[in-house]
Amino acid sequence: MSHRHSVSVAAAIVDEFGRVLVTQRRDNGHWEPPGGVLEFDESILDGLKREVLEETGLAVEPTRLTGVYKNMARGIVALMFTARITGGTPTVSDETSQVEWWTAEMVSSRMDAAYAVRILDALRQDGPAVRAHDGVSVLADLTSLP
Template sequence: MPRRDYEDDPDAPRANSLVPAASVVVVDEEGRVLLQRRTDNGRWALPGGTMEIGESLADCGVRETFEEAGITIEVTGIVGTYTNPGHVLAYDDGEVRQEFSVCLLGRPTGGELRVSDESHEVAWFTPAETDDLPMLPSIRKRLSDWRAGRGPVVR
């Protein structure tokens, strides 16, 4: 389901749904962060996605990280909550979601890096290596908040 992100864009469509989602800043023992290059926009992003009925937010983060990157994780904290009503995600089916994402902090416990239907590439990056990667402002904000040690933030 292709999507288009709008952030503080006066021409953005009006939101018609609100869906809880989790993203995860997964940090390995060397201080590197796990990112995936998304198939829908070609940009680097944190693993994450929408919650399913019957799962906790932490379970969502664990599931999405494994599905999208092949890595099993333990959730160790919260980077922040991101609910900017000016950030909407418009899907081809007419759904327009207002951002509602909790960014978790996690550490890898196993698995092997692999791509999925949602990613062209998955890789570990030092924080400095993420500076020049193409990514949406909403993802960069989460990484910046983690790097600055601001968490948990409420945005």
């Protein structure tokens, strides 16, 4: 078993109605914010822009770091940002089967908690949040920031 961490990045892209862009993955059908694993030789923000473009067809500009999350089961550290659209049109891709605009209530009810919390944290003005999860549920973590 490898004891290396992987780093992923994702974006909360909010429209003028307060809805957030979500993607459904082709490989497992899960709904998540657009994003993915950083390549070894790319910067965090370049990786975020690349992943969002690949998954949604949108060019974005990251605006704020809103949370840091660790999947304790898989050793993945995820960085969540808000981002604004600078170009493109939302579209599906090789990695995404659907791209939709959801309200916070839809995120809460239709997405696994480990991913929903990232979007809900991003919609808040405080932060960034620091949390741990097991891939599905957020874990109580006494070392998290308030």
